[in-house]
Amino acid sequence: MPRAKAGEEASRKAVRYSAFYGGKVATTPKVPIRSLDDFSIWYTPGVAAVSKMIQRDVELSFEYTNRWNSIAIITDGSRVLGLGKIGPEAALPVMEGKSLIYKYLGGVDAFPLPIRVADVEKFVETVSSLEPALGGINLEDTESPKCFEILERLRGQMNIPVWHDDQQGTAGVILAAIYNSLELTEREIGETRITLLGSGAANISAVRLLGEAGADKKKMIVVDSKGILHPEREDMDQLLLRNRWKYEVALATNGGRVRGGLEEALKGADVLVAAAAPGPHLVKKREVAGMARRAIVFLLANPVPEMWPSDAIAAGAEIVATGRSDFPNQVNNSILFPAIFRGALDVRARTITDGMVIAAAREIARFAKDKGLTPKRIIPTMLDWEVYPRVAATVGVKAQEEGEARKRASKLELGRHAREIIERSRKTLRILLEKRIIPPPPR
Amino acid sequence: MREHREAMEEISVREATREDVEEAANLVVRMKKLNNEFDPLFTVVDDAPERAQSYLSKSLGSKSALVLVAVKGKRVVGVLRAEVRERNFYKPTVGGNITDFYILPEHRRKALGNTMLERASKALQKLGAQVVTAEFPARNEIAVKFYSKRNFRALTNIYAESRE
Numbered sequence: 001m002p003r004a005k006a007g008e009e010a011s012r013k014a015v016r017y018s019a020f021y022g023g024k025v026a027t028t029p030k031v032p033i034r035s036l037d038d039f040s041i042w043y044t045p046g047v048a049a050v051s052k053m054i055q056r057d058v059e060l061s062f063e064y065t066n067r068w069n070s071i072a073i074i075t076d077g078s079r080v081l082g083l084g085k086i087g088p089e090a091a092l093p094v095m096e097g098k099s100l101i102y103k104y105l106g107g108v109d110a111f112p113l114p115i116r117v118a119d120v121e122k123f124v125e126t127v128s129s130l131e132p133a134l135g136g137i138n139l140e141d142t143e144s145p146k147c148f149e150i151l152e153r154l155r156g157q158m159n160i161p162v163w164h165d166d167q168q169g170t171a172g173v174i175l176a177a178i179y180n181s182l183e184l185t186e187r188e189i190g191e192t193r194i195t196l197l198g199s200g201a202a203n204i205s206a207v208r209l210l211g212e213a214g215a216d217k218k219k220m221i222v223v224d225s226k227g228i229l230h231p232e233r234e235d236m237d238q239l240l241l242r243n244r245w246k247y248e249v250a251l252a253t254n255g256g257r258v259r260g261g262l263e264e265a266l267k268g269a270d271v272l273v274a275a276a277a278p279g280p281h282l283v284k285k286r287e288v289a290g291m292a293r294r295a296i297v298f299l300l301a302n303p304v305p306e307m308w309p310s311d312a313i314a315a316g317a318e319i320v321a322t323g324r325s326d327f328p329n330q331v332n333n334s335i336l337f338p339a340i341f342r343g344a345l346d347v348r349a350r351t352i353t354d355g356m357v358i359a360a361a362r363e364i365a366r367f368a369k370d371k372g373l374t375p376k377r378i379i380p381t382m383l384d385w386e387v388y389p390r391v392a393a394t395v396g397v398k399a400q401e402e403g404e405a406r407k408r409a410s411k412l413e414l415g416r417h418a419r420e421i422i423e424r425s426r427k428t429l430r431i432l433l434e435k436r437i438i439p440p441p442p443r
Numbered sequence: 444m445r446e447h448r449e450a451m452e453e454i455s456v457r458e459a460t461r462e463d464v465e466e467a468a469n470l471v472v473r474m475k476k477l478n479n480e481f482d483p484l485f486t487v488v489d490d491a492p493e494r495a496q497s498y499l500s501k502s503l504g505s506k507s508a509l510v511l512v513a514v515k516g517k518r519v520v521g522v523l524r525a526e527v528r529e530r531n532f533y534k535p536t537v538g539g540n541i542t543d544f545y546i547l548p549e550h551r552r553k554a555l556g557n558t559m560l561e562r563a564s565k566a567l568q569k570l571g572a573q574v575v576t577a578e579f580p581a582r583n584e585i586a587v588k589f590y591s592k593r594n595f596r597a598l599t600n601i602y603a604e605s606r607e
Contacts, residue, residue: 231549237477240548240585251549 006326007303013441014093020442024096025103025112030066059406062135062348069345069421071136072113073098074127079143079166082278082302088114091141098140098165104429105388106338107421108345110138120146124153131158135345138337139164144201145243161344161352167205169333170300172340172357173379174206174273175213177298177331179365180378181319185294187270189214193292195269197262197283197306198276199224199246206273207249212354213361218255221265228265230254263287271296274306282306288315298322298331319375328376335380336360339388342418343395348406352395359398363391385426389418454520454555456562459503459510466519467512468495474545481582484603499524509539509566513546513555521546523559527570539567541577544586556589 018024031042040046054060062068077091095112102110113130117123127137127150137160139151147164154162163169182189194215196203199222211217222229229250239247258264262283266272267290274283279299283306288297297317299305302324309320309327321329340360344352367387368380380387393415399405409417432438459467472495478485488494502508502524513521524543530536541563546555564575576598579586 232547234473234476236548237473238480241480247548 017441018093021438024093025099027109058132061132062406066109067133067135068348069107070109070111070134071102071138071341071345072111072127072130072134073102073138073140074113074115074130075140076117076123076142077114078141078146080141085143088116095140098138101334101382102138102338102341103425104338105334105382105385105422106342106392107418107425108338108341110341120149120153123150124157127154127162128158131160134160135348136161136163136341138341139166141166144204145245147201148204148243148245155351159350161341161349163337163340163352164201164205165333165337166201168209168352168357169337169340170202170275171205171209172361173331173333173336173364174202174275174298174300175209175358175361176336176364176368177321177329177379178210178271178273178296179361180368180373181271181296181321183365183369184373184375184378185270185296185318190216192216192219192271193269194220194271194273195262195265196220196222197265197272197274199229199249200275202275202300203273204245204249206275207253209354209357209361211252213358216255217252220253221256221258221269222249222253223262223265227261228254228259230257230259232257263290266290268292269295271298273298273300275300276306277301278304279306280304280308280311283312285311285315288312288317291316294318300331319378321378325381329378330381331379332382334382335364335387336391339364339391339418340395342388342392342421343414344399346392346407346414346417347396347399347409349396349399350404350406353399353402353404355402356395356398356404359394360391363387363394367391385422388422389415392418454513454515454550454553456511456513456521456555456559458566459499459512459519459522461500461503463510463512463514463519464496464499464503467510467522468492468499470519470522470545470547471495471499471524471543473547474543477545477585478580478583481584482580484605485580502526507570509563509570511559511563511566513550513559515550520550521555521559523563525563525567525575527567527572535573537571538574538576539564539570539572541575544577557593560593 032038050064054064073095075091075095077088078085080086080091080094091114092112095114099110099112102108115126117126142150151162151164151167182192192215194210196206203222207217207220207222231251233250236247236250239250266287270292276282278301288295295317296319297312298321299307300323305322309322312320321331323332324330340352364380364387367390368378393411396409396414397411400408472491475487475491479487499510502510507527509525511523512519522545523541525539525541528538528540530538567575577590577595
């Protein structure tokens with residue numbers, strides 16, 4: 001089926017099935033209810049004893065309730081997918097979809113929770129008030145630069161991991177794909193010239209993470225709709241006031257003080273990471289042709305990449321990745337976020353550090369390498385479910401090394417535990433389907 | 444190599460010359476545009492670059508004005524303009540007022556602001572100033588923070604009501 005037609009078909013089914021199933025996720029009991037008497041254990045009067053214990057030591061809430069495995073997926077609906085500011089209610093189906101992926105691939109109970117808040121202050125206040133019920137927070141689809149401040153403030157004041165998938169998740173998966181692309185093209189990360197097209201949440205975060213992972217920020221160039229970012233650009237003071245994260249990137253990158261547009265930024269570059277806007281003509285063949293030999297080109301805009309992969313290859317790119325599953329090398333957060341939270345939750349982590357994300361990216365890259373690297377297979381797909389427990393264990397170990405874990409466990413134990421939870425999650429769904437408790441979709 | 448050599452070069456602060464005017468004027472315009480970010484009553488006129496050049500040129504020829512530039516290699520990376528004013532009714536009777544002060548973003552946070560301010564204060568004292576003041580839009584929080592940190596305090600208020 002042609003791609004455009006397949007997209008239309010998926011949209012039609014999404015609407016029909018959503019109405020049929022009445023949403024994608026629900027809560028399910030996880031304890032036996034053999035008779036009404038059991039409610040005196042799970043609820044009053046028995047439950048009061050559990051509450052009293054937690055009252056004495058709130059950390060026990062991670063042991064005696066499902067807090068250890070619960071996160072919330074929170075958005076204000078201000079930048080949802082490619083749809084823009086559609087509001088919290090309209091964002092709910094997307095958050096439900098994410099919740100489904102969390103459960104299926106990571107065994108994580110993730111509550112979709114769009115909120116109606118007017119400003120950053122209210123957002124931060126609302127989200128931080130949810131801490132007692134949760135083991136983590138996944139911020140989602142919130143507009144830039146507001147998302148940077150929200151993440152920064154929440155990370156500063158909460159004692160559970162706060163993760164913004166559009167920043168850390170995308171940056172992490174970009175890093176994983178870059179690791180293997182560099183391996184295939186025989187490059188060292190510290191010597192690599194990376195051009196980033198787009199200066200939204202993903203790329204601003206990618207600059208930081210790549211830098212932490214050993215890339216030289218002076219060898220990076222960021223290009224936005226006004227051209228190449230550099231410290232003397234006319235809008236620098238405006239950025240200082242309105243988007244200080246981008247301002248810092250402008251100061252830290254482009255050591256060669258290259259000026260101009262994408263064409264100038266790509267001259268001799270080894271890697272292009274485009275996370276800008278739907279194409280397919282945002283990046284031109286001649287611009288890619290100006291890159292270094294064995295160029296690496298990531299075109300991550302959805303639904304249409306910044307240029308068609310076939311054009312990038314025709315222009316000389318050796319490795320091409322997109323955000324789509326119907327092209328080789330899908331660079332998509334879904335390969336990372338279920339595992340990162342699985343690992344963080346299993347050691348009751350207080351936060352998710354860049355070190356943990358880098359460790360996760362390395363493990364994802366290693367997994368792909370173990371399966372055999374080729375220019376068309378630099379990163380695992382969501383079908384490679386074994387990657388999730390492996391990455392989760394690595395994240396858990398890193399959290400312990402960095403002193404961010406409340407609980408200690410070996411890599412082996414963490415891997416086994418993660419595998420069990422994820423397998424249980426998949427098995428439960430399989431049984432529900434087999435028993436037709438989840439009915440097949442309507443014809 | 445060129446960038447590397449530039450990075451190695453020291454920044455020096457000196458009095459401006461005619462040759463500095465064009466670049467220094469660009470920085471003054473940047474500062475005026477920054478003011479506009481805080482308050483629409485500081486919307487910058489289209490011919491601001493020409494006006495800034497003329498303003499600085501006149502200042503260079505004035506005995507009561509001071510223009511300092513921070514220079515890296517041959518490039519002007521910071522500018523400070525000040526003038527000495529009589530205070531008709533008050534003591535101290537002579538004040539040195541900083542009217543324009545701007546440093547390019549990548550040269551901030553390196554104590555260059557302090558160096559230029561110190562240098563200006565001394566030069567203004569030599570011109571007879573017994574008090575140093577700085578003039579900037581009330582809503583320019585960056586300037587408020589900069590001067591407050593250096594023990595300056597609010598002295599005069601100018602209130603405005605737009606009639607447009």
